[in-house]
Amino acid sequence: MTASTIMSTDIVTLKPDDTISDALQLMCKHAVHNLPVLDDDGTFLGLFSLRRLSRELLPKAAKLDESSLLMHINFMPDDTDELLQRLSKLGQKPVSDLLEKTSKLRLCKPDTTLPELLQLLFESPISLPVVVLKDNKKKLSGMVSNWDVLTKLTVNLLGDKAVSPCADTKKEAQT
């Protein structure tokens, strides 16, 4: 079994100049957390994630360190005015401004074997999928998320499709 066996291929994509508010609308419509950004040739440029968006809503001083929490800001008051301000300013910006850092992304090939894929998925920050790129030209093949692991892998392994735990899923959330 390889990545191509369980990856999701039916993916909504973004162009680098799409605005963030457009992207958010797409995310709501299709119930997804992450959207890949492709240029006109279909080359993968980066991942636009809700995770990154949530973080952007914080004041600048709370985002000084990428990897660790420099300080808790629970002493800040509860009002949402500033958050709304930041969100509306963000809405007009292009998605290319807010892509996940490449160091956070986990990439693989369509023929990547399952054990390695599972490790990459585990290593990947929570809610980020493993992005499957074919050949050196970085063309998007698909994405693998924990959801894919549940619906396509675990189910297969359990063998008896009649009692698939996902038989009653109303929508398939691509993550």
Add this chain to the structure above:
Amino acid sequence: MDSHASAVIFGLDPLWVSSIIFIITYAVIVTEKINRSIVALLGAGLMISMGVLNQQAAINGIDFNTLGLLTGMMVIVAISRRSGVFQFVAVWSAKKVKASPWGILFMLSLVTALFSALLDNVTTVLLIAPVTLLITGELKVHPYPFLFAEIFASNIGGTATLIGDPPNIMIGSAVNLTFNDFLINLAPITLVIFPVTLFIIYLIWGRHMHASDEARERIMQFKERQAITDIPLLKKSLLVISLVIIGFLFAHPLRLEPATIAMIGAALLLLLTSINTAAEEQSEHVHKSFAEVEWVTIFFFVGLFIIVNGIEHAGLLEILANQVLSITGGDFALTAIAIIWVSAIFSAIVDNIPFVATMIPIIKSMAPTFGGADQLMPLWWSLALGACLGGNGSLVGASANLIVAGFAERAGYRIHFLKFMLIAFPLMLVSIVIASIYVYFRYL
């Protein structure tokens, strides 16, 4: 007693070999092209492998007291900061002055100076800079004057005590000075330099600072109590820090080195925060706490100590000392004042730690000229004042400065080297003038 007798390879002159290693090492460190710890360790390795120092001598050159003190304090701070106490103090003091911009600058500088005196400067600014940027962001004022003031506060505050700044730690250790010695000799003048510096900062920026009532109201809405995320931890931390300070104050009668006190404190705090937790949790907690020690800095010190020991062994430092004495004509007062000024200028341009490490043996070898080691005290105070205060002169003068600059850049407010130096260097010289007058009237 000499294990592995030393002999420079190929029978080369140890003075030349050691001097060349020394110069190359320091030159590379100054250019900052390679991480300084790597350079220091390689330089140390060369000193040993080329035979300038044998293994025993190399180990003897390492000042474990300095290393132990730094490590112990770093562990204590790493654990204490998790309680959120530093954010609490910052927010509380900002509210105390009703969020007036100048008031906040004053309070945060005061907090920085006090913390710098008791903890090392780097850790202090690591804690203060983010919350400063947060507060100024909310207040909608430019953070530059605040960060500038905090840089100065950290270096001035650090001058006041034995443990406040690495130069003091190194000097105190080499000359067997106590916490109280520094308090009695250096703290008084820092209490003069600090307000003078703040006054000048007020004249430059403070007068023109203004924030809208709205913005100030936002700050007043901050709930500082929430900043304390772990009250039991806070109590344990304050307890251990108090014990450690008391330990420093009574170190002499107790016959304990500062490093011992700091390490006992660290172990005690680790114990207090580990009891009643499962073995695996304990392991992770201890691991994490030690991981936050700046090992890069510690190993930089190791390499540096060995290199300096190498050139001392080979006799280079005695030669340099004699040069200094011939320039000042053996005049004690002149030598002291010269030390303050030269230390200040050097410390502004390059990091003060290598400079002080080299100066210590040089000054020590002046003992015969000036009638014995006891007579050298004013020279030590001159070195401490010059090296610590000199760090304010430029962005690269002290590690704390670079940390603040790093945060400023990430927050989108890059501090430009020359723009900083244009005000910082003269302001630093003002403090040196005050220090010189002090040294002259008190000791010379």
